[in-house]
Amino acid sequence: MNSSYLPKSLCLLLTAMIFFSCQDEMTTTYTYRTMVPVYLEMSDVRARVISTEPAKPLDNPGKIYIYEDYLFINEPTKGIHILDNTNPSSPKNLSFIPIAGNVDLAVNGNILYADNYVDLLAFDLSNINDIKLVKRVEDVFMHMYRHETGEIITFQDTVISTENPTWQVESGWLMDASISYSSNYSAAAQSYGTGGSMARFTLSNGHLYAVDENTLRVFNVEEASDPNFVKPIDLGWGIETIFPFEDKLFIGSNVGMHIYDASTPNSPTRMAVYEHVQACDPVVVNSEYAFVTLRNGTSCWNSVNELQVVDIKDPYNPSLKKAYSMLNPHGLGLAGDFLFIAEGVHGLKSFDASDVMAIDQNQLEFLTNLKSVDLIPGPKSLIVIGPDGVCQFDYSKPSQLKKLSCIQVSNPVNVY
Amino acid sequence: MKDLRIYFIFCLFLISLKGLAQEKKYFGQTEIGMSVGRSEELWDGNREKRRDFTLQSFHGAKISKSHVVGFSVGFDRYDHLSIIPFAFGYRGFLGDEGKSRLFGGLDLGIGSTILEKKTRDEWSKSWYQGGLLFSPSIGVSFPSRKGSSALSLSVAYKRQELSFFQGTLDRSGSQAPASKKLPPGFSSLSETESLYQRMVFCIGLIY
Incomplete structure (x- = not known):
């Protein structure tokens, strides 16, 4: 090879380059998660055999419900996983019931209730290996109806990439990932545990109560296999959780806690609304006090992170007994005198709450490596939901939790 | 991954340097200069003139009288950004040794954004990611009287890619399905791909 060949060709190359303009170029691609509306005909949904x-x-686990030796774990909008939890140290995955649009469940006797978009389904569990659909109550969760044609609107989580900085989609909506996501999807996904403090279906006095964002729906389930829709009760905005105690319903919302008298189960009446600053707030209750956690989160912008103890001896006149500052409390659970609080990314705390005026002085344990969003004190174990999956702890000694098992999940809860 | 590549290249460079210096086949060139270009199109459709500092140090081995292969490392400014370029390079000379010679060069490598800070707060995260570097050059070298070193004047075209990522963290606490386009934990992510194209004028020393 001629030794001058390479330098010469380089000169040529460079000359060619000069003809390229020496200008910087910048392109920005925006990728964001948003909800895309999906329209469904309920007649199609109902035609599917479950x-x-x-x-x-x-x-992606949602609600967890304990039924006898079984765990029912909802996968939001997909269905329900059934696990044999006879031995909490090694739960066995048994089967899956595919229920489109499902986010909630509750078990009454041997009947499982689950929502299927706008319908309520009742399944017979008497043979766990052969679960049968026994009743469908149609058109009860009406908030999903778009119009009267029997078409419903749901939202599907989608990732979109665009070079348009305004993120404007074809339909002309200015989409903001956080708003659309939290308002449409995580309302369902955030309610981590039924039986836990973040439940939205609850059973009390032969009735099933279901809360959505603004309505309490009452079903008569005295005949378990034949649920009947009684009526809707308007609650106001931002309803998140429901917790029954004795013949009362404690309903947690973004702005406070509603107390309903359910002694006439068909027609609960409002006793009081305990209002506090806007925050996300699960509730647990014993006969004298309600324990409410307030935290700052996505849909509840507020800098308050605390545990409030509310005196409910007079349910018509609830009053704040004491507030304790917390780190970022999510779900909570009460087992006798012992109070467990999921502190999100900060861990899990346990308290002896027998003296409500000195809960902070009676902290038993603070497991900082146990990130958690909700928990359920079950008959066999304390079930903790967090980024590690669904974990169970022996809490026979509340001051010393002992890990029994963790069920791995592929899309665990994120906590921040 | 990117860091590994940089370490690998740097190690290669150190090894080659040691071996070559002993055999007196070592070739070194350090250049300082200015890169000239125009900005991306601004909001009003115009482009600003850009002039930035550049420094490059090339170390290589003579594989014949006129050809050198080696490795270069440097420091480039692009507007407000500082880039450390690492590249494999070639230099070829025309003309007799001991006289003024015309030379051409080609550098191919990556620009590292290691000097740029990553930011992260409660709500968001942003960071830079380096990219490909491509730079052909031509120049003239003027030997010193002793002949052991030379002064060089060169002009080069430099093409540097890099990306800036800015993400909003997903704080809803809900578990979003995984996506190839969006890393876990983010509710949105914007990627700004920049392509810097500059003419580079340098003065240097060959030793």
């Missing part, structure tokens, strides 16, 4: 499928790996 039958139990073989066990599936847990993905």
